[in-house]
Amino acid sequence: MLKPGGAFVNALYTPATLSGFSHTEHGYRKYEPPELVAAAPAAGFGAEAVPLLGGNAFCVRCVKPAA
Numbered sequence: 230m231l232k233p234g235g236a237f238v239n240a241l242y243t244p245a246t247l248s249g250f251s252h253t254e255h256g257y258r259k260y261e262p263p264e265l266v267a268a269a270p271a272a273g274f275g276a277e278a279v280p281l282l283g284g285n286a287f288c289v290r291c292v293k294p295a296a
Contacts, residue, residue, distance in 0.1 A: 233296040237274070239289050241265075246285040262287045 231237060244259035253259070262278035266289065269276035274291035281288055 231293045233293055235293050237291045239265075239291075240281065240286060241289070242286045243284070262289065265289045 241260065244261060247253045247257060247259050262280075266276045266278050269289075269291050272291075274293055276289055276291045279288045279290070280286075
């Protein structure tokens with residue numbers, strides 16, 4: 230639970246990058262940045278994705294609107 234105006238930040242590898250790791254072949258759900266950004270409003274957040282590591286990863290920042 231976040232207070233109004235609070236932020237949650239998560240960094241993830243892209244699906245293409247994850248596909249290069251053998252341990253992700255089974256049981257990993259691989260998300261594209263737009264999928265996570267699109268899901269945020271249903272949970273009450275605004276969101277943005279920022280590319281990292283030359284596009285091999287991304288950071289999603291979700292913010293709960295101020296009251």
